[in-house]
Amino acid sequence: MPTFPALDYSESSYSYEVAPAVYRTEYASRTTRQRKIYKKRDDIFSVSLRLSSADLLTFENFVKDDINNGGNSFTAPYYTSDAQSTGDVYLVDGAYSVSYVAPDIWDVKYSIQVIDRDMTDAENIYEVVEDLAGFDNVSAIFDALENMINNNNL
Amino acid sequence: MPTLNYLPPWQMEYSYELTPDLLRGSRGAPSQRAASNKRMVIADVSRRLLGSELPYFEWFIREVCKEGTLAFTDYYADGNDLTTGIIRIVDGAYSVSTNLRRHVVQCQIEIFR
Numbered sequence: 001m002p003t004f005p006a007l008d009y010s011e012s013s014y015s016y017e018v019a020p021a022v023y024r025t026e027y028a029s030r031t032t033r034q035r036k037i038y039k040k041r042d043d044i045f046s047v048s049l050r051l052s053s054a055d056l057l058t059f060e061n062f063v064k065d066d067i068n069n070g071g072n073s074f075t076a077p078y079y080t081s082d083a084q085s086t087g088d089v090y091l092v093d094g095a096y097s098v099s100y101v102a103p104d105i106w107d108v109k110y111s112i113q114v115i116d117r118d119m120t121d122a123e124n125i126y127e128v129v130e131d132l133a134g135f136d137n138v139s140a141i142f143d144a145l146e147n148m149i150n151n152n153n154l
Numbered sequence: 155m156p157t158l159n160y161l162p163p164w165q166m167e168y169s170y171e172l173t174p175d176l177l178r179g180s181r182g183a184p185s186q187r188a189a190s191n192k193r194m195v196i197a198d199v200s201r202r203l204l205g206s207e208l209p210y211f212e213w214f215i216r217e218v219c220k221e222g223t224l225a226f227t228d229y230y231a232d233g234n235d236l237t238t239g240i241i242r243i244v245d246g247a248y249s250v251s252t253n254l255r256r257h258v259v260q261c262q263i264e265i266f267r
Binding site: 018021026029080119121123125129134 | 159160189192193194205206207208209210212213214216217218220221222223242244245246247248249250251252253254255257264
């Protein structure tokens with residue numbers, strides 16, 4: 001599977017949408033019901049990159065040649081929280097937009113759909129926070145560990 | 155019923171819809187009467203999270219609350235200051251805007267009151 005090229009970019013904005021396969025029924029009596037149809041982890045990420053002219057050319061050639069005009073999936077990094085994850089993605093509709101900012105500076109915007117997003121880190125964080133009864137206690141543990149290691153306070 | 159702990163409250167934006175269970179007739183003089191005491195309250199809300207609070211929230215909604223289909227106990231800020239209640243995320247759907255460290259989660263919630 002093709003891999004997203006290593007571009008020298010800075011993200012100017014990042015957002016994503018979660019829309020699980022949930023069926024909602026609203027009855028005339030104002031009672032409501034929601035049920036899961038199937039587990040769906042294909043989240044849509046909106047990405048904005050600021051690229052140089054050379055990196056823009058690399059990006060466009062990648063879409064046209066490596067992923068068959070945007071039709072094929074590829075491996076790419078994406079961000080949830082401040083940790084980078086890597087997964088298989090589709091470029092939604094194979095489409096992207098390019099805006100000229102200044103000489104040798106372009107803004108590129110597109111959406112990627114992450115296929116079956118990995119939630120392992122989220123699960124681990126949830127379990128640690130629940131076991132330690134809150135984020136403040138997690139921070140306290142880290143502070144104690146830092147003191148132990150940096151000051152040889154074993 | 156699950157309870158969501160350790161996170162800052164939802165901020166209700168300046169609109170919510172309250173739809174009671176009424177029967178309304180318009181033949182001749184209009185009339186309406188309550189069919190039951192049920193009501194549906196949907197609010198647009200946002201929540202500001204920091205760092206790993208986001209993956210904690212996402213795991214709670216997607217696994218503990220089964221992709222947001224289950225109601226859960228949470229607290230939100232409205233005209234009554236902080237209120238604890240039972241809510242459910244409409245369609246289990248939410249959006250996240252992030253600068254990688256600070257995140258804003260937006261969705262619609264159904265408030266059961």
